[in-house]
Amino acid sequence: MTGNTNTIGRPRAFDVDKALQKALEVFWEKGYEGTSLPDLTEAMGINKPSLYAAFGNKEQLFLKAIELYENRPCGFFQPALLQPTAYLMAEHMLFGAAAASSDPNTPKGCLMVQGALTCSDNANSVKQMLIEKRRGGELQVQQRLERAQAEGDLAADVDCAALACFIGVQLHGMSIQAASGTSSERLHQVAAIALQAFKNAT
Amino acid sequence: MTGNTNTIGRPRAFDVDKALQKALEVFWEKGYEGTSLPDLTEAMGINKPSLYAAFGNKEQLFLKAIELYENRPCGFFQPALLQPTAYLMAEHMLFGAAAASSDPNTPKGCLMVQGALTCSDNANSVKQMLIEKRRGGELQVQQRLERAQAEGDLAADVDCAALACFIGVQLHGMSIQAASGTSSERLHQVAAIALQAFKNAT
DNA sequence: GGTATTTTGTACTGGTCGGTAAATATATAG
DNA sequence: CTATATATTTACCGACCAGTACAAAATACC
8 A cells, every 4th residue: 555566657756655754753743733735745755646646635644654653653662561570561661752752863752642632623533543542552551560460460459540540641741841842861860750659559 | 901991982792801711711622723713702702803802813812821721720830839848749739730630620631731732833932832831830840849958858869850850741641641531530549659759759 | 962982793815724636747568 | 659557747626724904883971
């Protein structure tokens, strides 16, 4: 779908994956509604009909950008869930988020948060999608904690939902701070405080 | 400026303060750019020329809404700073934010965060203003902690800037969670975990 | 009453939004 | 070569954006 597999007809003059990468950066920086089509076409180096032919429309392009975001900049998330203990999971989550939110090579903050935190009525479906993505991530953390509980890695009286929400607060809160210009070092300090809190809460 | 002090001419048919309150709610819900002038005029019960005559323009109206927000929904902030100890300050901050972000009588989340977290180039001044407001709040927390240090209320080796940033992360993170639908009860649980972390970090 | 002053309602402006029609350009297939 | 298929370019579409001109309406002052 994204690759240029056609052998017939005029070939594409741009790299679809590179263009998507550029679109991701713009959406990340300006949000879904703050990004205009000229913003996108300029960054991607293509014109509007090419964009529509390759990606559908603005919303579908955003969905593809989110997908890419989950695999690359937010790529610390799934591996963190696979860590052998709840503590190591929390550690990888917190420090991974601190690093990703303040990565000097990408826009600051988290696309899942700032992509469409608020919006006009037109973009409510996008906003809702991001809400569900965030809640889905938190649920995965909760389920990982519950698994740790079943494995005896975590005390039985720990409230896994509350603890997962606490971790979510750290991830989202750090992304806001990063978007406000907080340094990577400071975020790592905060992650360390939060990790200590996690340890004490278990 | 906001009151109808004129004695001459046709009197205003609406209450400026009530209209501002309505504008605040819309901005809070949809963000600065997500809010259109029809959104505003409909909620405020007035038409555009009345809005412009009373408030200047959209950006100035937003500034007035922010001012109102700081005094009312975000009114827990300054009193928290006045608490006699750093711990009590943190307690009031965390639980005040948990309550305000999930208040059933207002939009969810924090206007300072979701008013313009990302935006188009046109609204960069608004986004920047909110960034500075957030950083200003964090600085006030930091200075309050430094005062506590000077008073012997807080150990000398505590990193006040890091701790203030940690509190900022909680406030902003909880507001994201609230905007995602997290319940007031859950946020209070998280605030309790964070308060414990604050205690252990001091 | 009449006049000055302010607000109101309506209609409009130029500009930008997301999205597309139509023509041209570049490739393969025969 | 011709025919077909796809991509690119340019120009355009209706809708909406923030903001305003203008005239009618409602008050106070005289």
